[in-house]
Amino acid sequence: MHFGYYRFPMIPLWREQMLDAMNRYVIESLKLGDSDKIVYDLGCGLAAPCRTFAKMYPEKKVKGITIVEWQIQKARELNRQKNIDGIIELILGDYTNLPFDDNSADAAYALESACHCPGDDKAAFVKEMMRVLKPGKKFAIADGFLKRPSEKFYPLLKYCYNEICKGWALPSFPNVNGVVEQLKLNGAENIKVTDLSFRVAPSVMHAPFTVVSFVLKKMLQGEKLNSVRIGHLKACFLGLFMGMHRGSFSYLMITGNKKS
Numbered sequence: 001m002h003f004g005y006y007r008f009p010m011i012p013l014w015r016e017q018m019l020d021a022m023n024r025y026v027i028e029s030l031k032l033g034d035s036d037k038i039v040y041d042l043g044c045g046l047a048a049p050c051r052t053f054a055k056m057y058p059e060k061k062v063k064g065i066t067i068v069e070w071q072i073q074k075a076r077e078l079n080r081q082k083n084i085d086g087i088i089e090l091i092l093g094d095y096t097n098l099p100f101d102d103n104s105a106d107a108a109y110a111l112e113s114a115c116h117c118p119g120d121d122k123a124a125f126v127k128e129m130m131r132v133l134k135p136g137k138k139f140a141i142a143d144g145f146l147k148r149p150s151e152k153f154y155p156l157l158k159y160c161y162n163e164i165c166k167g168w169a170l171p172s173f174p175n176v177n178g179v180v181e182q183l184k185l186n187g188a189e190n191i192k193v194t195d196l197s198f199r200v201a202p203s204v205m206h207a208p209f210t211v212v213s214f215v216l217k218k219m220l221q222g223e224k225l226n227s228v229r230i231g232h233l234k235a236c237f238l239g240l241f242m243g244m245h246r247g248s249f250s251y252l253m254i255t256g257n258k259k260s
């Protein structure tokens, strides 16, 4: 799951539409041509972006990789329901050690997944992505990014940041300067950073309602929330506060290509 992309005249209350628009936005940014056949989704989750890809490009192939086994099973089930099994290949693996050959992808993207890589500059993720991309081919990384080191945050912001990382099981958010530096070191060019914070804001505003309705549902079912779930839900609220600090944090998409 990821945040949605809002564009007028969408209805901001319609979350599914914004989620699909985010998938499309990221995939469109790759500007795939007729000769581009194989695309990698690095950190594919339940493969919602792969399913959007399959609708947009039924003649191409997307290989989604995730490190969580149950996500593969669930994603395969969802793909079967949509009858798009052939276009999507799902692989259990680590994007810091990809089971793909050098120069094998016509494009690659990571939607809210690079943040799970250790280190603010996400070096291990960037290195692997650049290794598997064919020369000249494009990439897109969309995520929440730090614009300055978290050590420089004032105490309340630092507390919220740490709680968000804990709640969402993130080692740290990517630092935009660190990631751009790594991309350059690993042979990327034409690097462009686009701020999507306002596009994403309407879907971020869904968080409190989604959290409250989830908690109420669980209470009505007589279920207790465990500490992992509480941490996750707390992070959703704190994310709103964090998002207001535009000088420190933004939702960005970084695009570019590997040098020919």
Ligand SMILES: C[S@@+](CC[C@H](N)C(=O)[O-])C[C@H]1O[C@@H](n2cnc3c(N)ncnc32)[C@H](O)[C@@H]1O
Pocket (backbone or CB within 6 Å): 001, 002, 042, 043, 044, 045, 046, 047, 048, 049, 065, 066, 067, 068, 071, 093, 094, 095, 096, 110, 111, 112, 113, 114, 116, 117
């Ligand atoms: C927030 S989810 C986003 C999922 C998907 N990109 C989407 O937008 O719906 C983050 C995903 O990154 C995956 N992930 C985290 N670390 C990974 C790693 N080292 N290798 C592969 N996948 C990883 C998680 O398993 C999860 O599927």
